[in-house]
Amino acid sequence: MKRIFIVPLLALCLFATGCMAGNLVLSQDLALDYPEPELISHTSTTLIFKYEDWTMSHEIVDAETFYPGIDLSGDAEQFIRAFFTEDVRPSLSPELRDMAIKQREAFDIPDHAVYKDSLDSFDILGGYSETHGLGHIYIFDRAAIHHIVVKGKDARYKQVAKSIRER
DSSP states (O other), X not given: OHHHHXXXXXXXXXXXXXXXXXXXXOSSSEEEEEOOOSEEEEOSSEEEEEOSSOEEEEEEOOTTTSBTTBOXXXXXXXXXXXXXXXXXXXXXXXXXHHHHHHHHHHXXXXXXXXXXXXXXXXXXXXXXXXXXXXXXXXXXXXXXXXXXEEESOHHHHHHHHHTEEEO
């Protein structure tokens, strides 16, 4: 009799947990584990994961089109790092420094909410804005800069940030 209850209970525990459902390969060295979405959509440059109460998107930063009217080739990494790290800003031209400060203000991410992490030789920078209910994550890979946007609660943002891993 006990066996009748244990087997279904074990199966329920295995399949009803909040484990990650998919693995998005970001590069040959990086991956992102993600929960099962309601919908996955792809535009020309962005992959979008839609959930019941939040969304996540991924795109590769294109230095030539990232900031309209300005080619950031050769400066994109430092420019993006300057959104979150003040000590990087002096290395930028005055124009890019001002733009980085304005972008940081537009993100509305307080200093205490800046997220910094690293995986071997990969850096992760980002932050979450309570005001906008929006979080940005930038991953500095050897071959590209990845931009992940999470629209939803801070807990979802943190879940996504912590699910980035090496392959």
